[in-house]
Amino acid sequence: MVRRVESERRAHTVTSSSSGRELRLVPGDSYASWEAVYRDNVTWVYGLMFGKVGNRPDAEDLTAEVFTAALKPLRITASAPEVRAYLRATARTVLAAHWKARMGREITTIEGDIRDDPPEEFHDSGAETRAKEVLAELPDRYRRILELRFLQGLSVREAAQSLGVTVANAKVLQHRALRMASRLNERGVR
Template identity: 30%
Template sequence: MPQEDTAFAQFYARHVDTVYRVCYIRMKNQADAEDLTQETFLRAMKEPQLWEDDAHGRAWLIVTASNLCKNALRHWFRASRQEVEDWDQAMGCVQAPPDAQESEVLSAVMKLPDQYKTVIYLFYYEGYSSTEIAQILGKKESTVRSLLHRGRKQLSQTLGGEPDAESGRRSS
């Protein structure tokens, strides 16, 4: 295998799960998520400079996948989306949460509006900071913090708990 093919294969292996999850939370079905993951990596094949810089490459993949999902959702044949009930099973590449409470939280996150779901997902599940999310999404950092705050508030209302003032976590 030529060196260029090996570099892309390693890049793909490092990031395919992240891209798939981003597509899946937006598209809400496996076939579309797989198609858009493939399309994202086809575009990445044309950008060899991405393969070397992991942080930039990962951010580029997330933005590209998100944009492809937005475009697909706007298309006329995507007028109705089927809701998924069991997100743990549906996101098979993700390790299932160890308890029912975490599963309930993941389901609640998946039901958030896209603007909140994306920032909550990137912050809590992918580990990006609000500054990094702002750069990835091309938004102001204050906007990202506001979206995180509103998303947490909506999650808290959905899950029936009041957020702690300091941590933003649900009180028991």
């Protein structure tokens, strides 16, 4: 991607007033402002987050979280490659926290190259509709355990408390619910 904000990152001098301040040269590969940092990096950070979470709302929230987390410790005088490396490390941390909260596991690897432009338009594969249909066909307790675990992102322990059952019982319910949902989905596809 051609840098859209190249003009904002070019070397410039800080003007001095008659107070005797000396002029300071900012290196050409650094950013002129936080806004320039954001504009130059938001596209690839969003693309990365969307690629990891697969939906716009979470990707947008996580992108904002990356920039919010990076704002305070990131030096504006850092070079563009240093800024990208720091944002990438911050994205890894934000994703790890997201997946730990959502699924109870940390996923901290970010593979491959980062795309500079986000996916254009996202095609509805019908998966969301089919998932709703499958959930509707499940018995109440099975549907409830899956909703608690995978839609609300609760841990097994939290889901068990919400259902008023033991953790072991919640694990059994989840296993049986997933097995039944799989059978219902296969039957609906064929």
